[in-house]
Amino acid sequence: MDGDNFFNSSYPFSPSGPRVIKLAAYHQELNVYEKRQLFPDKYRNFHGGVINVTSLEHTPHFMARVETEADGTEKTIMYGSDGMLLHAMEDKLNFTSYLMPAKTWEEVLQFVIDRVAYISPVYWELVPDHLVTHDMTVVYENAYFAFSMAATPAKPHWSGLFLPLANETWLGLFISWGFSTLALALVLYVKEKDKVSSMFGAVGVAGYDLVATMLDQNFNFLLPISATGRIMMMSWLTFIFIISSLYKANLKAYLMMPSSPSRAETVEELVHIVDKVTAENYLHSTKVFFMVSDYPPYKKLGDLMEIGYETSVGMQTAVDNKRSAHVDFLKHMNHVLVDKFTKPDGTTALYIGKKKIVHFPACMPVPHDLPFLPLLDDIIMSVVEAGLMEKWYNDEIEIARRKSLKKQREYRETLLKNNEMVEVENNEGGDGAGSLTMAHLTGPFFLLAAGAVVSTVVFLNELGSKIVYCK
Template identity: 30%
Template sequence: MTETAQTIRKDILAHKVTFSGSFNQDSQGFVKILVRTVDTDVVVLAVSTVQELGHVELWAAFGTGKDFRYISAHEISVALGPRKSRSLPIFHALTGCDTVSHFAQDVSELLEQRSVGVFEVGVDSQDANVTQAQLSRMVKQARRLRQISWCVTVVLVSDDPTFLATFADSSLKGRLLQWSTRLIIVTRLALQQLRPLMSTKYTFANMSVAVVAPSESNNIFGYHVYAHLPFEPHGAEVLQVASWTRHGGLRFTSDYPLFPEKYDNFHGARVRVAATTYKPLWMERHEITPDGQVVIHRSGMDYLLFEAVAEAMNFTFDVMPIKLWKEGLDLTSQRKALAVPVYHTFLYHVFEDMDFTVGYTYGFYCFAMAKPKLVTNWLNLYNPLTGGVWIMRIVVQFEEARSLSGVDCANTVFVLLLDQCVLETLPRQDSPRTLILTWMVVTFILGAGYRGSLIASLTLPKYPPRVETIEDLVNTVDKMTVMPWGTYFVEDFRQSGSPLFKRVADLMAPGLDTVEGLRQTLYKNQAHMEVIHTMQQDIADLFTRADGTTSVYIAREKLLPGLSGWPIPHDAPYRPQLDRHITSVIMAGLYDKWHEDILVLARRQSQARRRKAELRGEVVEDQDDSDSSNTLRPLTLSQLLAPIVLFTVGMTVSVLLFLVELQLPNTF
């Protein structure tokens, strides 16, 4: 609390003493009193004091200019009642609110006035279930008031420990409080009765709560203000932070403000988080020591991020073992775990059970498929030149040859086309000689171009087009595998208004992990869906060849944009600190650097394993090496099929002609 705020509160209490004294002395014989003021503090004090003056009308001439008006303090005091009227100064002193403009019982009035709401739940001679139902409705209405306000202080008045405990549970379940929402509990319970409530109830122990209880001293009438501090050097404790008396005002008894900051420093406390291996975000490696103990070594992008946050907030953590992420989310929503320190995508149905930290990365959900392979084609020999070039070569050479020198010239041109020797005598006319010379040059150029194109097609073959878009995906694959948690996305896609995503939902088959799903894409017409970081890690780790190439690829178009953060409990009071430290690490570029380092290490290790396997003559079954781009490799059937087909056709024709010649009579 600032010095200015403390001064204001002391001035208010000083006004209260002077104000009351003047009334007690000057109101004798008067039935109406008018006070001129422009300070709302005086109006509050007038409402709280008028009933002590007897039958007196107390008016406040309040405001200036067009906002000037007369306020009937005595009528407001009668409407509120003695208890509420006398309680106004202490509420005003603690909250620092300079506007107490309206008291309402109906939440519809609160939504219109946006001011003060007063709710009352009776517990005398009433069934506990009825009280619980009334309390739940009250919490719901109060939460609506909080949601439309930017600064809210909730004041709870009760002397019943059971009611206070029930309110703590109902407010937590109804999400009444956030860290920015202050809760003031005014009670006459003794400190011994308050300690168990403040230590065991999550709302009182961890939220921004101040408890105002009567002083236990018999000599001085006043109140003490208590707060629960969950993380202190010597453990959690209930601490008196201030005291208030009628004449002494508000006095601080510790170095803490009325509403202490509880989560800037955990003072080395141990907290629990829920996580399991999920490469490259959170990776665990178990090592057995010589004495038989199991040591867990952790690494990963999110592990390093959480470790940095833990160091900044000064806490250590224990990892609660889980098998499925749903278990971790359940533990977090039940507040048994501080968080799930592995990013999850923001999905609307998850927000029903928990909140998220700041979105610090995009965990794009993408799909991967096997790289297309060369298709065996007998036209490979024809492909280096287009069909138009072949046709124009044949048409031009024969037409021009016939127009100049007849069949003999055409035969000569054809022989040159086939790169054969010209044994016959060349024509003696100038025009055929010019044609043949020109054609020889053209044939040389076209032949050289053809040979270059053929060599290029053999060394750099043209692969079939890849599936890169969602539309291509649904029109190509038979199935898309996904991890077991993919059932969430199946439901989301089916509820989507896009026909394309509904078709994606029909293709999805949850139940396979990423490694097995990627392996199946190598020999089945299917794809696999996963978070891009995990997909990149598995491809680098298990599907990278010795030369650095991969047998699978990640499509360019993503299925979901995937803004992601850590799941945390609803209205977690430590979220501002988590967000601040996460943002600091992200802005420093450390998160992306960790990701790059992990990928580079995985690729190097995979390439090293492949090289060792090749030297030993072993076959790695994790991937298909049929299209590997090694420096030395033999020509495949897809590349030699065209010459084989031509050779077979030529031999067949030659044999048939030979047999025909044998059957013909010898005419020579």
């Protein structure tokens, strides 16, 4: 109240700048004449006023670059999915953002807490510690927390010999061979007893011949004469013809198929194979969240986390140290992986675990009791419901992919000029894709060596037995 005459209100934003506006006149007769709304919504229109915001670069959500205008003035351009959300707020509420420079994420958050900046236009995970010092906007993002580690190169393995058939198929084949051996041996012993000396001998003959037919050999001992034996042998030959045809048809593909070594895909596996886990500065509250958790893998992860690594630095540390991992939000790591850790040949030195560590609701930090927070929440929900957040994110990922493809094309063009393309094509599965190398044929050579060892042992045993018999 201004003396005994008027009700006034301060408008921080108006067409003419900050000013005090009369709302109503007060008369001595206690009659109030309202000239304007007594409780106006002051923040639906900022009339082009400037609002301080603050953030560091956090791809693909918030990035900024400085451009020079035609008149020589510099203008800060903010982009990324959260940067576009900030522009939507600017358009709706008619304000201009000024990006306050900050050196660390702690400084970013302190600007918000001290009300020096009103918005940090990048999502933060919603954990209890944050609500103590500042407010948060409405939740608009599902922040999946994940980890990345160095990828062990996939190489052909001798186990490719067994991959054309599933484990249960191999078991079924072994059982079928066993029953067929016993059945054929029984037929030989009963129907053709004059050709075998004992049941044990019949089993040896039958088993040997059935194995020979598996390897496309002829019968080495006795072809059954009886109708029962011939029917059984015909059934076995038909069966093994189908199985061996399918096996040989897929053998080359599985010999050439790289065998991926076992690697950690869950947080439970991660905490048992790494010595440290790097993380960004802004994840200190997340570290505390894990350390006070009752779930043992989360608690151990919190103990292993080392704060203070930028995402690119932490991921490079994981590449250099195979017993190190980096944790961060999935979308951010995906963008960094595509942008900075994709090699010119299209491969990556890192992988991201399949199973996410935890899911956080995420939103923007704002000071306590921000008067226009409900208006910001309305704009955020409108943008989310329109599907624009996901579109803006996908746009940034697509830009990073195009940059990566451009690097790959330039890399290949350079190799073509230097006549090095043949080697690259061989490595990438080009013209040399049909060539089997020693790496692919480890299995057959292993079987040959194993057979040589076994035959040598048998030979020495027979030689020893003969010497003892002669004495």
